[in-house]
Amino acid sequence: MGIVSLAGVSKRFTIRVAGVPQTVHALQDLSFDVADGEMVALIGPSGCGKTTALRIVMGLERASAGRILVDGEVVNGCGHNRGIVFQHAELLPWLTAYENVAFGLEQKGVRGGELRDTAMRYLELVGLAESASRRPYQLSGGMQQRVGIARALAIDPSVLLMDEPFGALDAQTRETMQAELIEIQARTRKTVLFVTHDLDEAVLLADRVVIMQKGRISQIMSTHLPRPRLDMEAMRSLPQFAESRHRLWQALHSRAAVAA
Amino acid sequence: MTVSADTTPQDLGPAPDRVGFRPPAWTITAASVFAFFALWEWFGRDVNPVFGSYPSAIFDAFVVLIKSGKLLNGLIDSLKPFLVGYGLAVIFGVPLGLVIGRFAFLEAALGVYVTAGFAMPLVALVPLLILWLGLGFMVKVAIIFLMAVFPITINAWLGVRAVPKTLIEVGLSFVASPATILRRIVLPATLPYIMAGLRLAVGRAVVAMIVAEFFTSIGGLGGIIINSANNFDTATMFVPVIVIVLLAIGLNWLIGYFERRVAPWQAEIAGRNE
Ligand SMILES: Nc1ncnc2c1ncn2[C@@H]1O[C@H](COP(=O)(O)OP(=O)(O)OP(=O)(O)O)[C@@H](O)[C@H]1O
């Protein structure tokens, strides 16, 4: 199971700029649902509240108003049913790649041989088996990001929250990782809510795209690609791909026009 | 880590920040120390031996103290309360600083005592401590402990407050218990601060050790200092002073060594290649 539901979620931050308190409205009245096994993309310009929305669903941030339900239960802190990939990897610098992945599993109570096998399996999945004993400072930004992805996948959460997970990767690795994610999702039927700036990625991966603007939802758009989408090349050549991508581009473009 | 596979000797000019000849750091230190002692010897010989001394005279006094066994006995007498007091300060101060920094309630309840204790003129309390604990081993341990524990606690405390929130959130995201977050995230992230505190505390504990020996039963290295000063034997007085300085330097090196062993990632983060 993995049903996510946001109802009227708002988030205000109070910050001090040169000593003067100011209120930042990061999210305003955000409402949308993610069905079990659905993949939803959050897209929108920098600072529109995508990370904040993801953090609230994760339980790292408390909403100022509104309700967040995961599988019918009010979110009140983090839980093993949700896993998060941070925008900036956020690995623990004193642990090796392997130990970082194992850390998450240990908190779930996984021990011994199962711990070793699972952690190594996910490191292999992200193509970092050889770098297992390197520490984050000995890894490139993209490699760090992949360790973060392995760490979140390893605990096998029913809801996967990913904040620009493939943004730091080269085009080749990105496509491999996208294919892996599609494959994992098809196999485990995870619910995935992810942030991206990449139109192709949104269309290829997501069932629906939530377009955000200044803390509000400006549009929710369905993509019409058939599932499973394991063959990415075939997907890209479908007329639905070009059509969905164009609609998304238009939606973002009109939004940019409004914002300007 | 050095990358050498793709560099050829002929295209390796000096890096822009290393213009000209750069001898290794330790040779500079050695030359500086040598020059210091040479100057001291040169000018020290002209001074009345009651008011000052010079390296060769101090060395002679050193040999005498070694042969009589006084120096070694004094060192052992001093080290025993030092190690106990300092060790207790570490065992007590580090966890205290961590929990004060981590839990707002404890910070509000106990922080003020730690701040006050750090600023407290400890010497003023020594007579009181003697009333409570007598003149023996315990009072020395207490004085050293009190001098060392506050810088250790304060540094651990400040270190916890400097831990990036994002690292704590990694723990929260994976539903780690508060104890796990403290032990596996806060503690390693705070280690550089803790180590800085341990170094500061070495200096203060050494002072405390000597003060304790001055005020209580005359003994240890402090006792040698007092006795030789009372006899106007300035050269002998300098011997324990130098031994104490060497002791502090050695302990600091030991802490640095320990730090590199338990926190090798720290040098990577700072970009130091050690
Ligand atoms: N902890 C915070 N304190 C104060 N303001 C914050 C905080 N976190 C986010 N904000 C503000 O909330 C707004 C939304 O930020 P958020 O990080 O969610 O944007 P984003 O859509 O993820 O942007 P990007 O694409 O650049 O990652 C921004 O205006 C930001 O300044």
Ligand SMILES: [Mg+2]
């Ligand atoms: Mg963001």
